[in-house]
Amino acid sequence: MENSGKSISRRRFFKTGGAVLAGGAWSALHSQPSKSDKSEEKTDKIQQYRKLGRTGFEVSDISMGGTRNRETSIFRYAYDKGVNYFDTAEGYINGQSEKLLGDALKFMDRKKVFITTKLPIGYEETKTEILDRFAKCQERLQTEYVDALFMHSVKEVALLNHTGFHEAVKELRSQGKLRYCGVSSHGPRNDDQDSMEKVLIAAAEDGRFDALLLIYNFMNDQAGQNILKACKKNDLGTTAMKTSPGILKADLVDPENLTGEQQQLIERYQKRGMSYEEALERLKQRANELKEITQKTLPFAEKLNISSEEQLKLASIQWVLQNPDIHTACISFSDFSQVDRTIPISGSDMSRLDPGFFNRFGSSANSYYCRQACKECISGCPQRVPVSTIMRYAYYFQNQQREKEAMEKYANILRQNVPACYNCDAPCLEKCPYGLDIQAQMLQVHSMLSLNRT
Amino acid sequence: MKSPLFVLFITLYIPLPLSAQDFPMPSGWSSHSEILSFTRDNLWEHINGAADQYLDLGFQDLQIQDFQKDSLAVSIEIYNMASDLNAFGIFALERPVPFEPLAIGSQGVLSLPGQALLFKNIYYVKIYAFEGELTETSAKMLLHGIADYLPGHSQFPKEFQTLPVLGRKMNSEGFAREVFLGLNELQNCLYAIYEDESGTQYRLFRIVTGSYPKSEEFFLNLSENWIGKDIYSYPARMITIPYQGMAAVVLTDQGLYGVSDCRDEAEIIKRMTFLKNSP
Numbered sequence: 001m002e003n004s005g006k007s008i009s010r011r012r013f014f015k016t017g018g019a020v021l022a023g024g025a026w027s028a029l030h031s032q033p034s035k036s037d038k039s040e041e042k043t044d045k046i047q048q049y050r051k052l053g054r055t056g057f058e059v060s061d062i063s064m065g066g067t068r069n070r071e072t073s074i075f076r077y078a079y080d081k082g083v084n085y086f087d088t089a090e091g092y093i094n095g096q097s098e099k100l101l102g103d104a105l106k107f108m109d110r111k112k113v114f115i116t117t118k119l120p121i122g123y124e125e126t127k128t129e130i131l132d133r134f135a136k137c138q139e140r141l142q143t144e145y146v147d148a149l150f151m152h153s154v155k156e157v158a159l160l161n162h163t164g165f166h167e168a169v170k171e172l173r174s175q176g177k178l179r180y181c182g183v184s185s186h187g188p189r190n191d192d193q194d195s196m197e198k199v200l201i202a203a204a205e206d207g208r209f210d211a212l213l214l215i216y217n218f219m220n221d222q223a224g225q226n227i228l229k230a231c232k233k234n235d236l237g238t239t240a241m242k243t244s245p246g247i248l249k250a251d252l253v254d255p256e257n258l259t260g261e262q263q264q265l266i267e268r269y270q271k272r273g274m275s276y277e278e279a280l281e282r283l284k285q286r287a288n289e290l291k292e293i294t295q296k297t298l299p300f301a302e303k304l305n306i307s308s309e310e311q312l313k314l315a316s317i318q319w320v321l322q323n324p325d326i327h328t329a330c331i332s333f334s335d336f337s338q339v340d341r342t343i344p345i346s347g348s349d350m351s352r353l354d355p356g357f358f359n360r361f362g363s364s365a366n367s368y369y370c371r372q373a374c375k376e377c378i379s380g381c382p383q384r385v386p387v388s389t390i391m392r393y394a395y396y397f398q399n400q401q402r403e404k405e406a407m408e409k410y411a412n413i414l415r416q417n418v419p420a421c422y423n424c425d426a427p428c429l430e431k432c433p434y435g436l437d438i439q440a441q442m443l444q445v446h447s448m449l450s451l452n453r454t
Numbered sequence: 455m456k457s458p459l460f461v462l463f464i465t466l467y468i469p470l471p472l473s474a475q476d477f478p479m480p481s482g483w484s485s486h487s488e489i490l491s492f493t494r495d496n497l498w499e500h501i502n503g504a505a506d507q508y509l510d511l512g513f514q515d516l517q518i519q520d521f522q523k524d525s526l527a528v529s530i531e532i533y534n535m536a537s538d539l540n541a542f543g544i545f546a547l548e549r550p551v552p553f554e555p556l557a558i559g560s561q562g563v564l565s566l567p568g569q570a571l572l573f574k575n576i577y578y579v580k581i582y583a584f585e586g587e588l589t590e591t592s593a594k595m596l597l598h599g600i601a602d603y604l605p606g607h608s609q610f611p612k613e614f615q616t617l618p619v620l621g622r623k624m625n626s627e628g629f630a631r632e633v634f635l636g637l638n639e640l641q642n643c644l645y646a647i648y649e650d651e652s653g654t655q656y657r658l659f660r661i662v663t664g665s666y667p668k669s670e671e672f673f674l675n676l677s678e679n680w681i682g683k684d685i686y687s688y689p690a691r692m693i694t695i696p697y698q699g700m701a702a703v704v705l706t707d708q709g710l711y712g713v714s715d716c717r718d719e720a721e722i723i724k725r726m727t728f729l730k731n732s733p
Binding site: 065067068070071072073074076077089091092093094096107120122152153184186189241268286289332334335336337338422437440443444447 | 495498499500501502503504505506507510514515547548549550584630632633635636637638671674675677678695696697698
């Protein structure tokens with residue numbers, strides 16, 4: 001028998017809320033589009049392909065990385081949506097990511113997809129050892145050839161001259177097992193090492209590499225631009241990773257009122273030998289780092305009127321793609337709804353952004369996109385629950401850091417019987433002109449605003 | 455030669471070991487390396503994009519130290535995954551297939567000559583040979599040494615006892631914390647592969663919620679993609695998943711059970727016959 005206990009953590013609530021709405025987005029894209037909504041109909045698939053530098057291969061502007069995916073079917077789903085560039089690595093899930101992609105390749109036209117994998121290279125490694133490792137990658141990928149092999153996460157310019165790697169690449173090319181080679185970099189781990197910018201510009205100018213994988217997003221625009229300029233000059237293919245680094249909100253540390261997560265972190269630091277004061281200081285330092293990211297994010301978010309993390313992710317990818325020198329943005333899809341939410345960005349032009357874009361796509365994943373002052377559902381509710389008012393309180397709680405106020409306001413109207421939604425047939429669902437799953441959202445909001453005080 | 459700046463960086467970077475005790479020193483091995491430590495914020499610096507799966511599975515921190523014995527040099531990585539289910543989850547994802555399980559820690563496995571893995575309690579351990587080759591003897595000795603050192607129980611996560619035994623393929627169990635079957639609604643799912651008398655395979659799973667009210671809440675919150683049905687008098691929801699056939703989730707008094715990889719509704723009902731005998 002399961003344990004008893006009714007409370008639901010806020011974190012769990014947010015996850016559940018996101019999941020429900022994400023599922024809704026999937027449903028929306030699979031159902032027949034209305035006659036008046038042509039834009040959704042046309043953005044169901046990849047809209048733009050870009051030439052990957054000197055490889056000449058036309059790759060989808062949105063590509064898929066295999067770091068988080070556990071199912072062959074997600075690779076297939078992305079492929080059927082028009083994605084034709086798939087990125088994996090020897091180290092992703094200990095090689096299992098390559099195996100999953102290999103299983104999916106059986107359902108794809110091999111000539112129409114571009115497959116990259118990556119090997120971290122050590123200075124002492126020999127050509128033979130690299131060939132052995134590549135053979136295992138190829139075996140897991142179950143393909144006669146790999147389109148591009150990347151040196152994985154290069155941290156020093158000197159490594160670009162690795163003799164064994166270049167000899168191995170030459171041999172694999174002559175055998176038809178490999179077409180191109182490239183370099184990925186995430187930046188240095190310590191001060192002895194080189195910046196991503198330095199490594200990748202050197203790689204672009206080296207002449208032996210065909211494509212680069214770089215961190216590119218609205219927070220590292222200048223470094224990214226410098227790398228892209230070198231790539232353009234030398235006709236290299238470019239793939240952006242870590243496209244969505246921003247966050248809209250960071251929890252502050254109030255020692256008198258720590259969140260559950262903060263309390264856990266303190267306990268963990270203490271287990272590692274820190275005093276309470278040291279742990280608290282570490283927590284504050286971490287919170288300040290997050291706050292710094294938030295501060296870098298807010299101007300971007302405000303400019304685009306972004307109010308949810310989901311919108312932020314999508315807009316960040318779109319920002320990356322507005323640069324024609326980026327050939328594809330590599331996104332780590334792990335579920336169907338994520339593919340559905342992201343693909344509509346393909347080919348969209350940020351400078352001529354339709355004002356309704358985020359409402360249709362971004363806000364479809366925004367748990368609380370209930371129109372204020374809309375009372376269409378009230379007539380369908382046997383309990384006369386003031387849905388739009390309650391959703392506004394949820395917005396205060398989630399987006400405006402007015403948690404206490406939101407909970408107090410909600411407590412004042414709690415007598416209006418939201419818990420009755422548990423046993424209701426939900427006639428309200430037919431009344432909402434925007435298709436919100438009101439019952440599910442009311443139950444979730446109730447858990448959040450009342451801490452499940454039924 | 456490392457610069458003074460590098461030494462300073464390491465000093466700041468790795469403040470303390472996982473617990474008050476030192477990193478385990480395998481008997482007969484020596485180490486002259488620093489203990490490296492990584493948290494959720496910087497795990498990617500060590501394993502790049504591979505960090506995503508660890509973070510999805512609740513990763514908390516990692517400690518690494520290198521050891522040398524004769525011509526063999528290994529790196530030992532100890533991942534704190536916060537729960538035994540999480541530790542098992544990453545172990546199950548990364549172990550080789552097929553594999554011979556070892557009774558070391560909660561479970562161990564060798565992938566010779568380069569690697570040996572184990573999980574115990576909340577810890578997942580990876581041992582790499584970066585000079586020389588691991589043999590069965592040296593790898594097992596190292597695994598035993600680490601397992602003995604790590605605190606906590608050596609049991610297989612008890613939650614798997616609630617999965618039906620009949621038809622279950624040996625060592626096919628796994629755990630998905632964030633997304634299961636490509637559906638982000640399905641979280642905290644433990645699963646195993648089953649095989650019927652004709653050799654057809656399917657997956658049975660349980661969604662770990664911790665309490666009946668939470669299971670009920672989870673069930674009610676499943677999106678409109680799920681179609682309501684009763685299975686053996688229990689409320690159930692079914693869904694068609696691209697390329698994977700049908701799946702179902704059933705709300706029972708013991709919590710949420712699920713099945714996937716079914717051709718149709720009839721197959722779902724057939725796969726769930728174990729519910730007929732549940733209390």
